[in-house]
Amino acid sequence: MLTLLVCSILTADGPSITVVSDADDGLAKRAAETPELPVVLTVGTPPRAEPEAAQPSTETIGLARKAWVGADFPACLKLLDDDELVKRALALNDRSTAARTLAWRVACKLGARQTDAARRDGVWLAALQLPLPDDVGAMTPEVETLLNTVRREVDAEPRVKVSISSTVKDAVIAIDGRPATCIAPCRMELARGLHVVQVSADGYTPTAVPLTAAGDETNVTVSAPPADPSLAARQWQLRRSSGEPFDGGRSMQLLSIALRSARLLVVGPGETTGTLRGALAIDGVVQARAERDDVQALVRDLLVRGKVYEPSVPLWKRWPFWVAIGAAAVATGVTTAVLVANRPITTRVALNP
Amino acid sequence: MKRTVLSVLMLLGACTVQREVSLTFGSEGEGLDGFMCRDPNANNQFLLDRAKDGDGGVKSGALVFDFVRLGGVPGCRTGQLVKWCSTHECKPLLQTRSCVPITLPTVTPMIPREDLRAAILTAMKQAASFGVLNDAPDEFVIVRAVGTLQSCDELLPSAAAVELPAFDKKLLTGCAYSCPVLLDRVDQDVYLGFETLTGLCEQGVRTCSDGQLQWQP
Numbered sequence: 001m002l003t004l005l006v007c008s009i010l011t012a013d014g015p016s017i018t019v020v021s022d023a024d025d026g027l028a029k030r031a032a033e034t035p036e037l038p039v040v041l042t043v044g045t046p047p048r049a050e051p052e053a054a055q056p057s058t059e060t061i062g063l064a065r066k067a068w069v070g071a072d073f074p075a076c077l078k079l080l081d082d083d084e085l086v087k088r089a090l091a092l093n094d095r096s097t098a099a100r101t102l103a104w105r106v107a108c109k110l111g112a113r114q115t116d117a118a119r120r121d122g123v124w125l126a127a128l129q130l131p132l133p134d135d136v137g138a139m140t141p142e143v144e145t146l147l148n149t150v151r152r153e154v155d156a157e158p159r160v161k162v163s164i165s166s167t168v169k170d171a172v173i174a175i176d177g178r179p180a181t182c183i184a185p186c187r188m189e190l191a192r193g194l195h196v197v198q199v200s201a202d203g204y205t206p207t208a209v210p211l212t213a214a215g216d217e218t219n220v221t222v223s224a225p226p227a228d229p230s231l232a233a234r235q236w237q238l239r240r241s242s243g244e245p246f247d248g249g250r251s252m253q254l255l256s257i258a259l260r261s262a263r264l265l266v267v268g269p270g271e272t273t274g275t276l277r278g279a280l281a282i283d284g285v286v287q288a289r290a291e292r293d294d295v296q297a298l299v300r301d302l303l304v305r306g307k308v309y310e311p312s313v314p315l316w317k318r319w320p321f322w323v324a325i326g327a328a329a330v331a332t333g334v335t336t337a338v339l340v341a342n343r344p345i346t347t348r349v350a351l352n353p
Numbered sequence: 354m355k356r357t358v359l360s361v362l363m364l365l366g367a368c369t370v371q372r373e374v375s376l377t378f379g380s381e382g383e384g385l386d387g388f389m390c391r392d393p394n395a396n397n398q399f400l401l402d403r404a405k406d407g408d409g410g411v412k413s414g415a416l417v418f419d420f421v422r423l424g425g426v427p428g429c430r431t432g433q434l435v436k437w438c439s440t441h442e443c444k445p446l447l448q449t450r451s452c453v454p455i456t457l458p459t460v461t462p463m464i465p466r467e468d469l470r471a472a473i474l475t476a477m478k479q480a481a482s483f484g485v486l487n488d489a490p491d492e493f494v495i496v497r498a499v500g501t502l503q504s505c506d507e508l509l510p511s512a513a514a515v516e517l518p519a520f521d522k523k524l525l526t527g528c529a530y531s532c533p534v535l536l537d538r539v540d541q542d543v544y545l546g547f548e549t550l551t552g553l554c555e556q557g558v559r560t561c562s563d564g565q566l567q568w569q570p
Contacts, residue, residue, distance in 0.1 A: 345370045345537040347489035349496070351418075351453070352375035352542065353382075353477035 015308065017280075018044035018261035022246055023268045027276070027295055031267050034296040038309050041299070042264075047233035047258040059095060060085070064104050065135070068111060076108035083194075090128070090177040091208035098177060099130035099286040106146060107139045122147050126154035127193035127213075128176045159189035160213035166199050167223040174198040184222070199224050202235050202250050203257060203284075227337070232257035247279035249286050256284040265302060267295055280306040358487075376418075376485060376496060377540040378529060382474035387547025387561060388457065388500055388527030389469055390554035398462075400526045400555060401473075404502055405459050414502040414526055416455045418485045419517070420494045421530075421566065426470035429532035431548040431557070434495070438566040445497070445517055445564070446490060452505035453480045457526055466552075473527075489536035496534070496544050499562040500527035520562045522569075528561035 019041050021028040032041040060079055067076035080101055089098035102125040109118035125147065136144050164173050166184035174180045175188065176195050184190065184199065190213045197220060200206035204224040211220050227235060236254035244251050246268045256264045263282055270277040270291045279289045280302040288305035292298040303309055315321050378384035386448055391397045404412045428435035437443070456470040456479070485496075501508070501526040510517050529545035536543070549557050559569040 343368055343370050345372060345491075346487070347372045347374055347536045348487050349374050349376060349418075349485040349489050349536060349543075351416075351477075351480050351483040351485055351498075353378045353474060353481060 014040060015263060016040040017263040017265050017303075017308070018042050019265045019267065020044040020046055020255065020259065021267045022046040022240070023096040027267055031265070031278075031299045033293045034299045036277040037300070037303065039303065042230075044261060044264075045261050047236065047255070048062060058100070061097070061100050061104060061135075064108065065138075068104065068108050068139075071111065072106045073112035076104070077112065078180065080105045080108065085274055086124075087208065087210065091198050091206075093174060093177045093179050093198075095128075095130055095177040095323050096133065098128065099125060100133045100135050102128075102130065103133050103135055103139070103143070103147065107143045110140070110142055110146065113284055118146060119150060123154060124193055126151040127191040128195065129191070140247055150211070154191050154193075157192060160192055160215065161187065161217040162190050162195075162211065163187050163217070163219045164197060164211075165219075165221045167221065168199060168201045168204050170202045171199045171204075171222070171224065173222070174200070178275055197222055202239070203227050203253055205231055227254075227257060229258050229260055247277060247286070247289060252281040252286050253284040254281060263308070265299065267298060278302050279310070282308075364453045372487065373538070374536050374539055376498070376531070376545055377542045378474065378477060379547055382545035384471055384529050384544055385473045385477070385527075386549055387529045387558055388473050388551065389466065389553070390527065390549070390558050391552050392555040393553045395399055395557070397553065399469075400458050400500075400558060402459055403524060403526060411456060411459050412502055413454055413456045413506045414500060414524075415452050415508065416480055417499045417501060417505075417508050417520075418449075418451045418453075419497045419499070420449040420486065420490055420491065421445045421497055422490070422494055423533055426493045426533050434530075434566060435560065435568050439568070443566040446494070447510060447514065447517060449486055449490065450517055451483075451485050452507060452509050453483045454505055455480050455500070457500060487536060491535075491537055493514075493533045493535050496531040496536075496543055496545065497561065498529045499525065501525055501562075517564065519564050522559050522562070523563055525555075525558050526556045530561055 014037070017039050019028045019032045021031070025043070028043045030293055032043045036043060064076045064079040067073070067079065085101050086098045089095070089101065102121050105121045106118045106125070109121065116210055136147065142199070164182070164184055164186055166173070171184040172180050173182050173184050173186060175190070192213050195211045195213060196208050197211045198206060198208040199222040201224065203226060205227050207222065207224040209220070209222055211218065232254045234250060236258050239248070239251050239254065240246065246266055252264060252266065255266070256262070265278060265280045267276055267278040275291055275293055276295050276298050277289070277291045278298050280287050288302050289307060290298055290301040292301055304311060337339065381429065388401065390400050392400060404414060406412055422442075424441045424443070425437070427433050455476065457476050459468055460472070491528045499520060501520055503521055508518050508520070531543045531545050534543055546556065547561065556569055560566070564567060
């Protein structure tokens with residue numbers, strides 16, 4: 001058992017580090033072949049992000065419109081009378097679809113003689129500050145009149161002060177489908193009623209929550225779950241395509257999540273021709289950056305500066321060596337002194353009268 | 354490297370200091386007073402005269418050397434030594450006794466003391482360079498030289514002996530002893546002498562030659 005344990009300790013590999021180069025696979029391979037390192041270097045492939053899910057089609061609105069034209073208002077309402085349709089469109093920053101959905105709901109409810117319910121939807125559309133869609137021109141004048149009337153009423157009402165904070169650092173807040181309204185924490189004034197607050201940040205899954213603005217002031221704290229690797233890959237690709245350097249802090253963090261790598265080393269071309277640049281991130285946080293001519297020297301440099309390992313110090317530069325030498329010298333001196341001091345004496349006694 | 358260090362240590366360990374210490378009665382025989390004693394119970398005869406046989410001849414005797422363990426370091430004066438040995442065990446070491454045959458001079462009753470001293474010293478020189486002991490004890494001892502008419506064969510212990518043969522007090526011819534000394538450390542010759550204020554010192558010779566250095570009445 002002990003032998004197995006000793007063997008496993010002696011043959012144990014060091015920590016595993018993923019090496020990535022999104023510019024040159026050969027560069028990553030050469031980096032991973034750096035000899036005599038107490039770590040395992042594995043070449044990683046930069047993620048190819050899957051296309052984002054297609055936004056919901058406007059087919060539902062088309063069907064509802066057809067039902068309204070055929071005076072089949074129950075069918076129309078069945079298709080549109082779900083608030084989630086509006087919220088989902090707003091979460092996707094699709095204000096046009098949200099506006100069209102609400103406008104057709106107003107039209108169908110007026111056709112079904114549900115005046116109060118139609119008015120409530122009209123108030124929500126106004127509170128969200130959604131523009132009146134072109135579809136209104138195809139509806140009855142009664143619908144347009146209602147929508148204009150409630151908009152004026154909503155505009156005349158006092159606004160509610162809203163404070164938004166987030167558990168996510170530097171979270172970007174979008175209100176009612178208007179992207180990048182502010183960076184949390186922030187304050188704004190909103191019309192009374194139901195709103196949709198969306199929070200997004202690199203490394204996190206965008207999250208939308210409903211907010212009811214009521215009274216004089218409303219506070220809300222929004223959180224977001226960490227991004228999964230595929231989302232992180234999309235976010236990383238977005239950053240790279242927007243020109244962020246491959247060794248940027250955010251980029252490294254996203255790439256670590258996308259590759260599921262706690263220790264990530266990226267290499268790529270340097271600022272000047274013939275040089276190479278790289279960075280080392282541990283748990284998504286950049287620990288070291290360096291620039292060298294040779295990729296394997298660059299890797300060593302990053303691992304040392306990132307404190308992944310320490311280069312071995314010559315024996316004579318280690319203090320225990322000199323302590324041992326000193327102790328040996330003292331021991332030798334003491335032993336010699338003891339031996340010399342305690343040398344046996346043989347005294348011959350002779351008569352010499 | 355390891356072997357060299359070991360060799361040096363072994364050499365150091367094996368290196369024994371060889372010394373030699375001489376026993377002397379003084380350049381003029383000052384320490385020989387114990388061999389010039391007279392016996393008040395025998396018409397004040399010199400003890401040396403015990404060697405005379407009836408035919409006018411002289412019997413040969415022996416000079417016996419003992420190393421007496423003291424169990425401490427008492428003073429050097431006779432009184433101090435006797436007092437010390439009355440409460441401590443003062444015993445000659447069994448394996449350290451040595452003996453050399455010697456013929457001491459017989460004398461006329463009126464011989465001047467200095468002539469007698471010179472004659473005894475001359476006789477003692479018969480035993481010059483006698484190897485008293487090859488390895489002195491590693492402790493404080495007194496060295497004692499006893500003159501006797503007994504033979505060395507009588508006085509040297511056998512291999513199985515547990516005690517030293519005692520001297521025949523009637524055959525003693527003289528005695529001398531040293532101060533307590535650690536022979537491995539002494540840097541001078543060791544002087545053997547005998548303290549007496551009078552020539553009638555046969556009692557002192559008996560005390561000096563006693564097996565336990567006890568006072569002899």
